[in-house]
Amino acid sequence: MLTVLKNLHRQYGDMVSFRLAHLQYYSLNHPEFAKHVLVSNKDNYLKDGRSSQQIRLLAGQSLLTDNGDSWYHKRRQLQNTFRVDTVKKFKDVVESESNLLLEEWRNDNTPVDIHSAMMHLTYQVIGKSLLSEDLTHTTDQVAKSMEVSLLHLYRRIFGVALPLMIPTSGNQRFKHERKKLHHIVDNILQRRLTIKNHDTNDLLDKMIAAQQSETLFDSVWLRDEVVTLLLAGHETTANALTWVWYLLAQHPDVEQKVYDEITEHFNGPVDDIEKLSNLTYTLQVFYEAIRLYPPIWAIERSARDVDEIAGYKIKKNSTLFISIYTLHRHPDFWESPDKFNPERFDSKRDASTAYMPFGLGHRMCLGKNFAIQEAMIVLVYLLQRCRLRLVNKESVEPEPGITLRVRNKLMMNIEWRE
Numbered sequence: 001m002l003t004v005l006k007n008l009h010r011q012y013g014d015m016v017s018f019r020l021a022h023l024q025y026y027s028l029n030h031p032e033f034a035k036h037v038l039v040s041n042k043d044n045y046l047k048d049g050r051s052s053q054q055i056r057l058l059a060g061q062s063l064l065t066d067n068g069d070s071w072y073h074k075r076r077q078l079q080n081t082f083r084v085d086t087v088k089k090f091k092d093v094v095e096s097e098s099n100l101l102l103e104e105w106r107n108d109n110t111p112v113d114i115h116s117a118m119m120h121l122t123y124q125v126i127g128k129s130l131l132s133e134d135l136t137h138t139t140d141q142v143a144k145s146m147e148v149s150l151l152h153l154y155r156r157i158f159g160v161a162l163p164l165m166i167p168t169s170g171n172q173r174f175k176h177e178r179k180k181l182h183h184i185v186d187n188i189l190q191r192r193l194t195i196k197n198h199d200t201n202d203l204l205d206k207m208i209a210a211q212q213s214e215t216l217f218d219s220v221w222l223r224d225e226v227v228t229l230l231l232a233g234h235e236t237t238a239n240a241l242t243w244v245w246y247l248l249a250q251h252p253d254v255e256q257k258v259y260d261e262i263t264e265h266f267n268g269p270v271d272d273i274e275k276l277s278n279l280t281y282t283l284q285v286f287y288e289a290i291r292l293y294p295p296i297w298a299i300e301r302s303a304r305d306v307d308e309i310a311g312y313k314i315k316k317n318s319t320l321f322i323s324i325y326t327l328h329r330h331p332d333f334w335e336s337p338d339k340f341n342p343e344r345f346d347s348k349r350d351a352s353t354a355y356m357p358f359g360l361g362h363r364m365c366l367g368k369n370f371a372i373q374e375a376m377i378v379l380v381y382l383l384q385r386c387r388l389r390l391v392n393k394e395s396v397e398p399e400p401g402i403t404l405r406v407r408n409k410l411m412m413n414i415e416w417r418e
């Protein structure tokens with residue numbers, strides 16, 4: 001898909017219209033077009049295309065896939081919990097998980113699959129900070145369920161999507177894994193609802209309170225939101241971190257600069273979260289990594305009604321792809337777009353408008369601050385102690401699915417600093 005989108009852009013320009021079976025698609029490759037759809041004429045564009053329909057099979061009608069008043073209500077409910085001060089509380093969780101990872105690596109001196117390590121870490125962070133749950137015993141099962149489910153849904157988005165009741169092997173496997181995932185989440189909810197006087201005061205408590213006080217939310221909503229948070233909240237950040245490790249290993253000079261900056265401000269753990277704001281270069285590296293490899297590589301919307309974007313007619317009920325991947329490498333907006341160059345994000349330059357790793361407008365990522373702070377703490381913690389080096393020197397390819405992963409495993413050796 002990435003090659004297809006890039007080639008379409010190269011051949012036909014910033015707006016490409018095409019048909020797949022009976023469906024009309026547009027691929028948008030210009031920041032102003034993206035702004036039109038996501039901001040200025042947002043009411044005409046819904047999350048109701050094939051992607052949303054497929055993701056609903058796993059995560060239901062949750063914040064991620066809902067629309068209109070119902071979405072707005074959910075967004076307001078969850079937004080407060082993601083205020084910066086709540087995010088700050090999770091610092092200890094990120095550090096203790098990073099510490100566990102280091103211990104594991106020290107005890108086993110063999111190469112590590114860094115993608116799987118980051119997935120494990122971010123999953124635990126979501127579990128402990130938002131749900132106050134240690135999810136260690138379910139990590140492998142959730143990883144498998146997510147992998148199988150997301151692959152199946154991705155294939156259904158761009159291929160044939162037979163009704164789930166038709167027992168193809170893909171549908172059967174998907175339903176089996178979805179059942180397991182839902183079972184894990186139902187158990188978490190059940191535990192919380194039956195234990196009285198718990199002292200958690202976390203996102204889950206707030207969601208349960210909202211569900212109990214509002215007729216708008218039913219118990220299925222609760223489960224769907226938790227599945228959504230697990231889905232949206234761990235794989236994206238894990239992919240971002242994986243790409244950071246990959247790029248740092250390939251650019252030891254950049255890695256040294258990051259290390260110098262981190263050790264100038266920290267000696268061990270992040271004692272004060274405010275001090276993360278001193279890590280301007282480290283943040284530039286993170287931004288540049290998700291420019292080249294945006295974990296959400298495209299945003300999809302469907303047009304409720306006809307529209308016109310920069311003179312191009314948009315048909316009613318058509319599907320629009322805002323290709324974040326192509327925008328982030330658009331030669332009109334980025335110099336040497338395929339080059340890893342964190343300096344392009346320094347304060348002397350204006351951030352390009354063709355940059356939207358967390359989306360744009362009212363449906364911008366809910367977990368943006370959470371993700372950035374989590375990534376920064378992980379980098380501070382791990383980079384002080386070790387370097388990660390690629391086992392195989394050949395370049396690693398991105399694999400687009402629901403998120404942008406590395407193709408195959410990313411095996412790395414740990415080099416200890418002390």
Ligand code: HEM
Binds near residue numbers: 065075228370
């Ligand atoms: C580097 C990490 C992340 C990236 C790149 C990312 C990217 C995005 C993007 C591009 C969207 C907008 C999709 C659209 O407009 O269709 C989005 C939405 C969303 N993200 Fe993230 N995300 C990240 C981490 C997180 C985390 C950690 C959480 C939760 C803890 C989260 C929760 C959500 C939710 C709930 C939405 C839907 C918001 C809505 O529609 O109102 N994300 N994310």
